[in-house]
């Protein structure tokens with residue numbers, strides 16, 4: 001995938017016209033997706049192929065500041081692959097533009113962080129996991145401890161700062177992973193099924209934190225099998241089918257409009273099982 005950083009060729013500078021050109025299955029109006037918000041990432045014709053598997057095909061998508069984007073679809077439909085593609089972790093066909101923020105696109109490119117279903121934490125204390133991530137991100141030594149402690153406090157883990165990260169409960173580990181992401185002060189947070197392995201109470205805690213981060217201005221992209229979670233956290237929903245983006249709608253319309261047959265079936269099949 002060719003990458004364009006900062007300087008944005010006119011043809012992919014996402015204005016309302018770019019939404020018209022997107023392969024929406026339905027006539028999502030540009031206003032409903034609020035094309036006035038600044039673009040953060042644009043994909044044009046993005047794809048991913050693993051051996052003989054076409055995991056993602058011809059995806060056109062503009063992620064905008066303030067999006068709380070939920071990616072839904074059946075197992076293997078390409079949700080994780082699209083997350084990785086947006087994050088820049090996959091080099092496939094198509095074009096990915098990371099839009100510089102600030103006046104006339106002259107500022108810095110968006111800072112991104114990713115949270116996985118099962119957090120990857122090192123055999124170190126909770127605090128050291130954070131200060132190490134900050135070191136890797138180039139944060140000066142003098143700031144690391146303060147930022148790590150602020151992040152631990154933010155997720156309610158300050159009293160466990162010296163506890164081994166691997167000894168924490170599943171919910172605490174996911175909160176620690178969120179603290180690590182938050183400490184990096186991301187513009188965009190990617191979440192791959194962030195509560196899939198948590199019990200209901202831990203799930204609520206993690207969802208509340210994710211919601212708080214979004215309220216603070218962090219743009220969210222999350223894959224989820226939980227349509228109730230998409231309703232609670234998202235303002236925009238994309239439905240993928242066999243690697244293709246077939247629905248891209250504001251959350252209210254996703255749950256109330258008449259969807260293409262496969263997406264409608266997906267909704268019917270899943271909704272009774274989610275709360």
Ligand SMILES: Nc1ncnc2c1ncn2[C@@H]1O[C@H](COP(=O)(O)OP(=O)(O)OP(=O)(O)O)[C@@H](O)[C@H]1O
Nearest residue numbers: 050053054055073074075076077078079080081082
């Ligand atoms: N690294 C890889 N190597 C080979 N095939 C892969 C790889 N990553 C993904 N795939 C394949 O690409 C397709 C899409 O996978 P992906 O993980 O993106 O789907 P998903 O919608 O996130 O699935 P799930 O809901 O089960 O997590 C699947 O057929 C998967 O087997």
